[in-house]
Amino acid sequence: MDRVKIYLLLACLFSWTISVVRSEDPYWYFTWKVTYGIASPLGVPQQVILINDQFPxxxxxxxxNNNIVVNVFNNLDEPLLFHWSGVQQRKNSWQDGLPGTNCPIQPGANFTYKFQVKDQIGSYFYYPSLGLHRAAGGFGGLRINSRLLIPVPYPDPEDDYTVLIGDWFTKSHATLKKFLDGGRSLGRPEGVLINGQNAKGDGSDKPLFEMKEGKTYKYRVCNVGLKDTLNFRIQDHPMLLVEMEGSHTVQNIYDSLDVHVGMCFSVLVTADKKPRDYYMVASTRFSKTLITGKGIIRYSNGKGPASPEIPAAPIGWAWSLNQFKSFRWNLTASAARPNPQGSYHYGQINITRTIKLVNSVSRGSGKLLYGLNGVSHVDPETPIKLAEYFEIPDKVFKYNVISDNPSSVATTLTVQPNVLNITYRTFVEIVFENHEKSIQSYHLCGYSFFFVAIEPGLWTPEKRKSYNMLDTVSRNTVQVFPKSWAAILLTFDNAGVWNLRSEIAENRYLGQQLYISVLSPERSIRDEFNIPNNCLLCGAVKDLPKPPPYA
Structure with a gap:
């Protein structure tokens, strides 16, 4: 081959390489130093978890489609994991950051998470997932914007703000954990925080957010608390709901929104009132004691403090149920991919399996336990995902230890790993039946599902006639009101091991959760990514050779 042909060949190869590199989706790199610190969000100094000295x-x-790379340095004195709540982790439960999928990052060590927010938009949050770490902070907002070529069904806002609301305890996470380990409940929180603060209302408060008169702003509101549903509202400013956990919604106007634990909403707010300060308010719902947190929004040209007369929260859960029924999927809006969301006609797919999950609580022998279908889940020393991948599940857990259709509410709970095996790409109905007097909130990792119904009473197959089979919102968290049931539908098309849990912290910690194994029969890289090279190994797989990679 002569020199000219060689040059041409090299030029073509170089051009091809550049085009491949340029076609890859962008990477965003983060380095997190996780430490303890002291803060006084409710006026009482207490230990909190900081990320790069920030709380939240x-x-x-x-x-x-961006690639997210987060290098976490654990400078705590105990193991640590981070979970990316609501991020679907397509084919990649390796990065989910839960004790059923990952070995913990030991004190003094670091670990790098790498995941892609593939074909997804919306408002989410992250948090430390072991024990009760979330009670100390370590949480933050995680937003996924639409790509420029995908139209969004509202004009670009002047700015985009993250609002993290949650109940807050002044006791340390270690003390709260001892309460639960000793058979006690968490009790009532001492306050409610908005972005780690609670306005005093004495004129010394700095604004959390600023708005220019006449402009419209987007607020992404997430409940990152431990147990309480919170009602969120902004003084004198109605809110236009536009997105909910990754789905564009029909744009209704609300004076307030009930945000259940683990849920996120996005609203548009226009600064069209008298220029001065206004309170954003979050207050507890469905509890005997009303606890309220406040934060200040300031007009940039405003003069004067916020009015001390804050809008009242609604009363009763029937109001919240009616609000849920007003939420609808925007079927004319584009999704993360350039195809209409409404093209997925979930109401025309045959259900292949129905799983009814009944929550219960046991207080026998001075031990407080929560469970699903008679089993209180406990995390084994070897993460379920690793035991499955290394083909030693029988040494760690058993599949399907619970019935799909329990005949009664369990009064005695068995403590063991609770793992369901669900066939890949089947369309499944899950019914949550709540016999307790308290509200429940459940989250499913790795998926969005269709939240088709919620009603008082007990579920029967006849209740399917009441399902919304057209435009219910696709989301990842579901509330279940006291003495009520809720139903979701979804296709299990994301191979991996995924957590379904109560978002009520003490319920989850004391066993009200399970893992769902969705195995691809072909064991192909087309369906699931190979184990990461930096995957931490522990328990029974610590010294085992890694199985051959998927082809």
């Missing part, structure tokens, strides 16, 4: 932690701002 820094926001992760990304766009659909």
């Amino acid at each position: 932690g820094p926001n992760i701002n990304s766009t659909s």
Whole structure:
């Protein structure tokens, strides 16, 4: 081959390499130093978890299909994991950051998470997932913006703000954990925080957010608390709901929104009132004691403090149920991919399996336990995902130890790993039946589901006639009101091991959760990514050779 042909060949190869590199989706790199610190969010000095000296932690701002790389340095005195709540982790439960999927990051060590926010938009948050770490902070906002070529069904806002609301305890996470280990409940929180603060209302408060008169702003509101549903509202400012956990919604106007634990909403707010300060308010719902947190929004040209007369919260859960029924999926809006969301006609797919999950609580022998279908889940020393991948599940857990259709509410709970095996790409109905007097909130990792119904009483197959089979919102968290049931539908098309849990912290910690194994029969990289090279190994797999990678 002569020199000219060689040059041409090299030029073509170089051009091809550049085009491949340029076609890859962007990467965003973060380095987190996780430490303890002292803060006084309710006026009482207490230990909190900081990320890069921040409480709450820094926001992760990304766009659909971006690759996120987070290098976590654990400078705590105990193991640590981070979970990316609501991020679907397509084919990649390796990065989910839960004790059923990952070995913990030991004190003094670091670990790098790498995941892609594939074909997804919306408002989410992250948090430390072991024990009761979330009670100490370590949480932050995680937003996924739409790509420029995908139209959004509202004009670009002047600015985009993250609002993290949650109940708050002044006792340390270690003390709260001892309460639960000793058979006690968490009790009532001491306050409610908005972005780690609670305005005093004495004129000394700095604004959390600023708005220019006449402009419209987007507020992403997430409940990152431990147990309480919170009602969120902004003084004198109605809110236009536009997005909910990754789905564009029909744009209704609300004076307030009930935000259940683990849920996120995005609203548009226009600064069209008298220029001065206004309170944003979050107050507890469905509890005997009303606890309220406040934060200040300031007009940039405003003069004067916020009025002390804050809008009242609604009363009763029937109001909240009616609000849920007003939420609808925007079927004319584009999704993360350039195809209409409404093209997925979930109401025309045959259900292949129905799983009814009944929550219960046991207080026998001075031990407080929560469970699903008679089993109180406990995390084994070897993460379920690793035991399955290394093909030693029988040494760690058993599949399907619970019935799909329990005949009664369990009064005695068995303590063991609770793992369901669900066939890949089947369309499944899950019914949550709540016999307790308290509200429940459940989250499913790795998926969005269709939240088709919620009603008082007990579920029967006849209740399917009341399902919304057209435009219910696709989301990842579901509330279940006292003495009520809720139903969701979804296709289990994301291979991996995924957590379904109560978002009520003490319920989850004391066993009200399970893991769902969705195995691809072909064991192909087309369906699930290979184990990461930096995957931490522990328990029974610590010294085992890694199985051959998927082809």
